[in-house]
Structures are given as structure tokens and as C-alpha cells.
Amino acid sequence: MSDLTTNKILGAGLATALVLAGLWIVVPMFFQKTPPAKPGYLIAVAPDLAGGAAAAPDVPPDWGTVLPAADVAAGEAKTAVCKSCHSFDPSGPNNIGPGLYGVVGRKPGSHPGFAYSAAMIALGAKQPIWDYEHLYELMKGPQIFLPGTKMTFIGLKSPQDRINVIAYLHSLGSSLPIPAPNPKATAPAATATAASAAGASAPKGATPTPAPVANKPGAPA
Ligand code: HEC
Structure with a gap:
């Protein structure tokens, strides 16, 4: 092997080493090394299930007030989502879920021929009927209301929507009476914020003011 050949080989090796060293320094410059502030896999769990709209507390409404005023047709339309699992037919067939005709006032977990979860059977043991309140809570978030359902x-x-659906369910062969209006017991969900805002500064029970006063622009602050 001549000296010239040896030099060529050494030169080529040196050049390759230089290029590799250069890449080793330059390439990482193009990649971000600091970790992102938020990991990409973090999944935000639907927050509104727990608290509802930011300020308005999702208090159960006064059934005697909201049910007679509810939009039964709108409630029926909303049950389109339920129909992938439930039938509302008077013959009460079971599907993925139990037949719901006449469910208002029925004992939870009692529709014949349906294989309920242990959680639903347990609910039926302590809660004698599906009343408006419990249906409202179930529909709000079944898995939260009844873990294991x-x-x-x-x-x-x-x-x-829940009020309208309950009014529709009530129209399906239910004999559970609608209570007399009792606006003092619970404020209707829709006006809860207005009522509590107006009531916050006034001494409790000072004057029996009718509900519309809460909407007066000049109400005492
Ligand atoms: C993905 C299927 C599915 C959808 C959608 C669904 N449900 Fe259900 N539902 C079920 C199942 C299954 C049960 C039985 C639960 C158990 O045994 O824990 C049930 C139980 C119920 C019960 C209790 C019945 C009883 O006999 O005690 C009511 C009331 C109810 N659903 C109402 C509704 C309404 C109203 C909607 C629509 C707004 C709806 N469900 C949507 C599957 C569904």
C-alpha cells in the first residue's frame, strides 16, 4: 500500500468522523428538549357533570311549579337518545335497558324480565319508587348517581331537558301525582340564580315578596 493510498483512507475516515461529530452537535438543536407544560395524554374529565354551569347551582326544582309548565313534546324529542336502549311502548319490552312505560312511580329495578345491576337492585331496596327527584338525578349522570349501574x-x-323528559315519562301511564306548587321549598332551576342573587342581601323572610320582584331592575340591593 503506497503512502498516498494510506493518506486517502485516513483522510476519508477523518472526514466521516467530522461529519458525524457535526451531526451529533447540530441535529439535537432542532429538537425541543424541555418537556411540554401539559402532558399530551392528560384527559380532562367532563367538569360540568359535577357542578353544572359555572355559577348556577343545579338544585332540584320545585316539581309542582316546573312539571305543569314543562314542554312534554320537547321531552319526548329528547328521549331519542334513550331509544337506542329503552322502549317507551305500553307493552314494556326490554331492550339493552328496561322498558320505561310507567317508570315514574315504579320501584327501581323492578321491571319484569330485565337483568338489572346489583347497584340498581340495591337502590330499589332503599328507595321505594322512582320519584321526580331521583329520576332527575339519575338522568343528570347515571354513573355518578348510581356507581355500578x-x-x-x-x-x-x-x-x-331533564324536566321535560320527566314530564314526558309522567305522561306514559304514571299515576304518581304532581305535587302542589311550593316555590319556597326549592327555587326552580331556571330562576335559581336570580332568586338567590336577590335574596342574598335581603334579610331572610322579611317580606313575603312574589317571585317577579326579583327581576325588577331597581330592586333594593
Ligand atoms: C346506553 C344505553 C342506555 C341509554 C342511552 C339510556 N339508558 Fe336508561 N338504562 C339503561 C340500562 C342498561 C338500565 C338498567 C340499569 C341497571 O340495571 O343498573 C337503565 C335504567 C334506566 C332507568 C331505571 C329503570 C328501572 O326500571 O328501574 C331509567 C328511569 C332510565 N334508564 C331512564 C333513561 C332515560 C330517560 C334515558 C334517556 C335520557 C336513558 N335511560 C338512556 C341503559 C340506557
Whole structure:
């Protein structure tokens, strides 16, 4: 091997080493090394299931007030989402979920021929009937209301939707009476914020003011 050949080989080796060293320094410059502030896999769990709209507390409404005023047709339309699992037919067939005709006032977990979860059976043991309140809570978030339920449905976020659906369910062969209006017991969900805002500064029970006063622009602050 001549000296010239040796030099060529050494030169080529040196050049390759230089290029590699250069890449080793330059390439990482193009990649971000600091970790992102938020890990990409963090999944935000639907926050509104727990608290509803930011300020308005999702208090159960006064059934005697909201049910007679509810939009039954709108409630029926909302049950389109339920129909993938439930039938509302008077013959009461079971599907993925139990038949719901006449469910208002029925004992939870008692529809013949349906294989309920242990959680639903347990609810029926301590809660004698599906009243408005419990249906409202179930529909809000079945898995939150009744952990372990087979009802894998996210829930109806809007309180008014739930009220309308309950009014529709009530129209399906239910004999559970609608209570007399008692606006003092609980404020209707829709006006809860207005009522509590107006009531916050006034001494409790000072004057029996009718509800519309809360909407007067010049109400005492
Ligand atoms: C993905 C299927 C599914 C959807 C959608 C669904 N449900 Fe259910 N539902 C079920 C199942 C399953 C059960 C039985 C739960 C158990 O045994 O824990 C159930 C139980 C119920 C019960 C209790 C019945 C009883 O006999 O005690 C009511 C009331 C109810 N659902 C109402 C509704 C309404 C109203 C909607 C629509 C707003 C709805 N469900 C949407 C699957 C569903």
C-alpha cells in the first residue's frame, strides 16, 4: 500500500468522523428538549357533570311549579337518545335497558324480565319508587348517581331537558301525582340564580315578596 493510498483512507475516515461529530452537535438543536407544560395524554374529565354551569347551582326544582309548565313534546324529542336502549311502548319490552312505560312511580329495578345491576337492585331496596327527584338525578349522570349501574349513558346536562323528559315519562301511564306548587321549598332551576342573587342581601323572610320582584331592575340591593 503506497503512502498516498494510506493518506486517502485516513483522510476519508477523518472526514466521516467530522461529519458525524457535526451531526451529533447540530441535529439535537432542532429538537425541543424541555418537556411540554401539559402532558399530551392528560384527559380532562367532563367538569360540568359535577357542578353544572359555572355559577348556577343545579338544585332540584320545585316539581309542582316546573312539571305543569314543562314542554312534554320537547321531552319526548329528547328521549331519542334513550331509544337506542329503552322502549317507551305500553307493552314494556326490554331492550339493552328496561322498558320505561310507567317508570315514574315504579320501584327501581323492578321491571319484569330485565337483568338489572346489583347497584340498581340495591337502590330499589332503599328507595321505594322512582320519584321526580331521583329520576332527575339519575338522568343528570347515571354513573355518578348510581356507581355500578349498567346504564352507560353520559346524562342530560340541561336541567330543563331533564324536566321535560320527566314530564314526558309522567305522561306514559304514571299515576304518581304532581305535587302542589311550593316555590319556597326549592327555587326552580331556571330562576335559581336570580332568586338567590336577590335574596342574598335581603334579610331572610322579611317580606313575603312574589317571585317577579326579583327581576325588577331597581330592586333594593
Ligand atoms: C346506553 C344505553 C342506555 C341509554 C342511552 C339510556 N339508558 Fe336508561 N338504562 C339503561 C340500562 C342498561 C338500565 C338498567 C340499569 C341497571 O340495571 O343498573 C337503565 C335504567 C334506566 C332507568 C331505571 C329503570 C328501572 O326500571 O328501574 C331509567 C328511569 C332510565 N334508564 C331512564 C333513561 C332515560 C330517560 C334515558 C334517556 C335520557 C336513558 N335511560 C338512556 C341503559 C340506557
